[in-house]
Amino acid sequence: MLNLSLKEISNALEEKKFTSVELTQFFLNRVKKHNPSLNAFITVDEGKSLAMAEKSDQLIQSGKKSTLTGIPIAQKDIFCADGWKTTCGSKMLDNFISPYDSTVINKFNNAGAVNLGKTNMDEFAMGSSNETSYFGPVKNPWNLDCVPGGSSGGSAVAVAARLSPAATGTDTGGSIRQPASLCGFTGLKPTYGLVSRYGMIAFASSLDQAGPMAISAEDCALMLDVMTGYDERDSTSLNRKKENYSNSLDNKIEGLKIGIPKEFFEDGLDSDVQKLIEEALKQYEELGAQIIDISLPNNHLAIPAYYVIAPAEASSNLSRYDGVRYGYRTKEYDDLMDMYFKTRQEGFGDEVKRRILIGTYVLSAGYFDAYYLKAQKIRRLISNDFKAAYEKCDVIMGPSAPSVAFKSGDKQEDPLAMYLQDIFTISTNLAGLPAMSIPAGFVNELPVGLQLIGNHFEESKILNVANVYQKNTDWHLQSPKGID
């Protein structure tokens, strides 16, 4: 059951080689065995998962099976799931049992998939190393001294260590792609608006987007088939015809124009990582693609703009955690203000507080124009850069992260260094574009990710381009040693 693709698992369930209950139990056992050292899951509920598996087995028995029916999926703890503790990695929601399903969870439930558990994450998805979680740091299975990346670090490790066949993540500034790069698997952030945000706990509403995290592009396509679709409960959800992302995976890529932004290869990129990215590009050329030099001249403004817009939205989104209706409330307080202050002081971690402070500042009277409005202007410039680039090329490629996984604690005291982890991923969130990270080799036995960025709604194309590469390489099939 280990190392099977989603399609292979699906076929095996169909052919009754094993049941969903057996499969689910197999992965639950792996979680039980490895979670103490990896800390990938915040909540595991064997009873719930197995009950879902039983139901799925009945569906399979009665011939009502769809592709993901019976397959366990690890769910990032940012997705509200009815009856499940949903913490978003925060003490603030440590006692929060969601009374409803997010649209993403609902779609997996309708497909008959099994919820394997809720995965660890940076608190409120704020972080690039999974060290800001109230539930402790997640460890990189390739090297337990290293971080897995973040914020979807728990889901990343669940996939990389084969604790789950696949997982969900969310990506606001790189939170799917950077951990995919650091943990060596395939992750996709869709076009903004493609996957409903309903029930996905908000960090920065105009940037947040849910996506699949799995071994291969093929698996991601199957996940995406389930996750996408218009949702009237999310006003920013796009009302367009649903695509089948698995249909065009094997299209030929001869003549494909790959744009290489020179800004992605300037300062900050580790030279060993650069070498591997260049090798991957060479391989694409051998497969018939054409490499074109492009420029994204405003890319250096992406991080500053992001660290105005995202905290601004977050400062407002996180106001609801006030101790009044649900979640954490401080034990003793004198009056209302005291209750607010203590609850939020005790309930939020440092990074969350930092971002609330930044966000509150940039929205304040007298600073709004200089920060928030200016950042929005930069956002438009960045979007225009991509628009111009896609006049010349079909997809854009570069590194997903500036380096391989770094040591735990290394950047914890230096927020700016941590923020630079997302230097290659953030601009696509600002522009709302779809992007992937796929494994492209190893530096010091740690994985390196190649980033593929598509034009709006071109998930099919980047999945196709990624799949062709994966059919000719086996980087994505490598798994960390010692996790058996």
Added chain:
Amino acid sequence: MDWDIVIGIETHVQLRTNTKQFSGASTKYGSEPNSQACLVSMAYPGVLPVLNKESVNSAIRFGLAIDAEIASKSIFARKNYFYPDLPKGYQISQFELPIVGKGKLSIDIGDESKDIRILRAHLEEDAGKSSHGFLEGKSGIDLNRAGTPLLEIVTEPDLNSAEEAVTYAKKLHNLVQWIGICDGNMQEGSFRCDVNVSVKKKGSTVLGTRREIKNLNSFRFIKQAVDYEVNWQIERLEDGGKIEQATILFNPESGETKSMRSKEEANDYRYFPDPDLLPLVISDQDIAAIKKLMPELPEEMKTRFKKELGLSGYDATGITSSRNVTKYFLKLIDLGASPKLAANWILGNLFSQLNDKNIDILDSPIIPEQLSVLISRIEDGTISNNAAKKVFEILWKNTTKEVDLIIDELGLKQISDSNEIDDIVNKVLKSNLTMVEEFKSGKNKAFNALIGQVMKASKGKANPAQVSAILKEKLSK
């Protein structure tokens, strides 16, 4: 010293939609606390707002009714502040680009008409309610009202007295009910005014510093609060003091206003566009479709009533002062009453009783079907106007009684039989020869005295018009 009073009003109009501004929860008033607090109303993690199309249509209707520009693109913004009955920690409102732009509403002050400029009207959501005191040391939060759709309507500072402020508020109150966007129930908070008051030296072009009286939910309170506040400001200035910008509350029990917070304590609301909601785009076709469904507006109807029914300005204004009054009036006309008499009776006897008992005309004990019978008995000469007033009083107390039965029982029927009147007149002329002589010698007064005698002889029942005509004829012979 003489002072000018300057007033601007912000009115929160609760829209009459079945569901909330951004969720499907019910907006019904008076339910069990928190029974209408859905996940969105309670701001659960992960929930998102979805705009209520009905409330957008209501705003468009209002825009059309005040001849305002309706924005082809408007933006929802978050107004951030912490309060326990504001579950998200922000209110979704409109800030820079409201749905309704500049328009106007004209009010009648005496015989003069005055245009009050409307600066803007924007959509937003209401907060919940905090109740204090029923639990020892704790406050209760009811989120049933949280998320209820509001249209906030803002005037320019065009009002110059408490009377004008009340007239404007009444006019607006009528209009929003007239176009069907608000139930107008002020006790339940469906129509609340924030009144900005300042004073300046007579004729000065520089506006004084304003103080904002929050949340007035009755016309009487508006009058009292503005009067009190104006006096307070003038006294202070005349004593050499200064007015500080402030938000104040009116206490109906003491009749005084009291400062709630000063400008320095004011919140920085950190408005920014709500990233959960797309810009609201309204096409010309959308507006045209709603325009087709608009009713005739009170101002239009007023003009028409003057022109087509010959009503005076006073009557036409009164009759169109509320949708229900107009309905009552039109029903009377429909049943055959003359417009002039119908207006007189509604604005006179009926209003005086209704106001006295604080009853809406919709619930009037005397229904149009009864009043129309009474009016027709005046018109056909069965009873005099004075007799009709007596019938009306009986009818008010005993509404199940037939009008004609009351007339019979009181013996109020007029004598309109010309032979009978002829006989009475003859008798009177015979027994009042001196008066006849006086009249013939040129004393016109004697004519009225003779009429009086005839009426007396008929015990007041003779039709005065007929008496006058017959008497005139006989005397001229």
